[in-house]
Amino acid sequence: MALWGGRFTSGPDEAVFALSRSIDFDWRLAPYDLRSSLAHLSVLENAKLVSTKDGALIRAALKQLQQEVSEGQFFPDPSDEDVHSALERGLTLKLGSLGGSLRAGRSRNDQVATDLRLFAIDHMLHIAEQVTALQGALLEKAHEYVDASAPGFTHLQHAQPVSFGHELAKHAHALNRDVDRIRDWHGRTNFSPLGAGALAGSSLLLDPEGSASNLGFSGAIANSIDAVSDRDFVAEALFILAMIGSHLSRMGEEWCLWASTEFGWAKIDDAFATGSSIMPQKKNPDIAELARGKAGRLIGNLTAVLSMLKGLPFAYNRDLQEDKEPLFDSLDTLSLVLPAFAGMVLTTTFDRAKMAASAPTGFSLATEIADYLVRAGIPFAQAHEAAGKCVHACESAGIELHELSDSELKEIHPALDSNVREVLSVDGALASRTTFGGTAPSNVRIQIAALESNISNRAAWIASESQRFSGMMGA
Ligand code: ARG
Numbered sequence: 001m002a003l004w005g006g007r008f009t010s011g012p013d014e015a016v017f018a019l020s021r022s023i024d025f026d027w028r029l030a031p032y033d034l035r036s037s038l039a040h041l042s043v044l045e046n047a048k049l050v051s052t053k054d055g056a057l058i059r060a061a062l063k064q065l066q067q068e069v070s071e072g073q074f075f076p077d078p079s080d081e082d083v084h085s086a087l088e089r090g091l092t093l094k095l096g097s098l099g100g101s102l103r104a105g106r107s108r109n110d111q112v113a114t115d116l117r118l119f120a121i122d123h124m125l126h127i128a129e130q131v132t133a134l135q136g137a138l139l140e141k142a143h144e145y146v147d148a149s150a151p152g153f154t155h156l157q158h159a160q161p162v163s164f165g166h167e168l169a170k171h172a173h174a175l176n177r178d179v180d181r182i183r184d185w186h187g188r189t190n191f192s193p194l195g196a197g198a199l200a201g202s203s204l205l206l207d208p209e210g211s212a213s214n215l216g217f218s219g220a221i222a223n224s225i226d227a228v229s230d231r232d233f234v235a236e237a238l239f240i241l242a243m244i245g246s247h248l249s250r251m252g253e254e255w256c257l258w259a260s261t262e263f264g265w266a267k268i269d270d271a272f273a274t275g276s277s278i279m280p281q282k283k284n285p286d287i288a289e290l291a292r293g294k295a296g297r298l299i300g301n302l303t304a305v306l307s308m309l310k311g312l313p314f315a316y317n318r319d320l321q322e323d324k325e326p327l328f329d330s331l332d333t334l335s336l337v338l339p340a341f342a343g344m345v346l347t348t349t350f351d352r353a354k355m356a357a358s359a360p361t362g363f364s365l366a367t368e369i370a371d372y373l374v375r376a377g378i379p380f381a382q383a384h385e386a387a388g389k390c391v392h393a394c395e396s397a398g399i400e401l402h403e404l405s406d407s408e409l410k411e412i413h414p415a416l417d418s419n420v421r422e423v424l425s426v427d428g429a430l431a432s433r434t435t436f437g438g439t440a441p442s443n444v445r446i447q448i449a450a451l452e453s454n455i456s457n458r459a460a461w462i463a464s465e466s467q468r469f470s471g472m473m474g475a
Helices: 014-020 023-046 052-070 083-103 108-144 164-189 208-214 224-229 232-259 286-309 318-347 352-358 366-375 380-397 406-412 418-424 426-432 441-474
Strands: 149-154 157-163
Touching: 023 052, 023 083, 023 108, 023 208, 023 318, 023 441, 052 083, 083 108, 108 164, 108 224, 108 232, 108 318, 108 441, 149 164, 149 352, 149 426, 157 164, 157 426, 164 232, 164 441, 232 286, 232 318, 286 318, 366 380, 366 418, 366 426, 380 406, 406 418, 418 426, 426 441
Parallel strands: none
Antiparallel strands: 149 157
């Protein structure tokens, strides 16, 4: 059904209609469109622009349409240009010309901006919930492996031994910032464009604040031109989703490495791995790889929207129709990846003995020697030099640091007495790293507990916002 045409002598060319149609992807905005129509109807009734009798008829028809849409009984028609025109067709089928009343004081420009905000808020809350679940899985594993030692890497070379629980928990810390970002984003996004009309507001004494509060927004957007132009909330959401994707991608890469034959640390559960069609022995970390690979499209979606917005004059331009597919795709992508990844994390087991055996290799305890000398009053530059010489001596002799004899140690530096052997153990090295945020298992336990309480505060916020949102949708 066309929402315009009075000043035209012909309908759009077939190719034009095909290009401009958005119904194939924007139909999923239908529940939000219907809900915002209910809010708009109340405003029209309050302004006495729709009589109580007509208002009751329209409300009943909108509610019926909500039901029919959710049950799939009402659906788009090839003649529908977009979700707004499809739903007006539905309303007109029930009410005749009265179905067009809701267009008073409202344009598709403020309508689509409102629908998309509601959609984005609903779905971003869901992503926040899924991220929290992944954090829970990571921390559960982190608890389990707090006492397990493993080599820590920089430049993918053995650097210093770490608690493997510390290694796992770091990802939950990174994801916490993503949940914080969603919360900040929500605070900025939860404002209503409805009432801005095409761009200039309305002369029909409408009430943007009233419809904003009806829809659970914190308020109405203060400038009607900005209200219909602003897609910052889409770009920002896409950035957050790309950041989550990048975190997942880095995690995925670690899982792939850890599960490789060369590392042999991680055993991915059969339910979270896949096989090869030709090599019967294969068990592949496809979930981790997909998580790593999907980051590409998430970043692409952000880039698409930022490029579309750049240089775009304010108020509505049809370019803005290009905001939806990238947002839908990023949300859909992550809501597939997050639960699969969480399941993989929860069911992976790690080979403690193998990680522990590898922890001291590659001279990863060399820093301990330097720190030992510093504690004995030697300036760090000298201490570093002496520890380096120990590594060199070991490399030449093909031995590990703890295998240097007392006399070899003394020869390298007079302050290197046999007490240094105490720090040349992985457990000793781990236990000594008690600085805030450090890898000592006693510390890591405190970090995990602090993060858990942090996460449960955020989870409470997510739950109450989601409840408030679904209450509003059902009203
Ligand atoms: N389908 C359009 C979109 O997604 C709705 C708004 C159309 N507004 C207009 N003035 N043509 O952006």
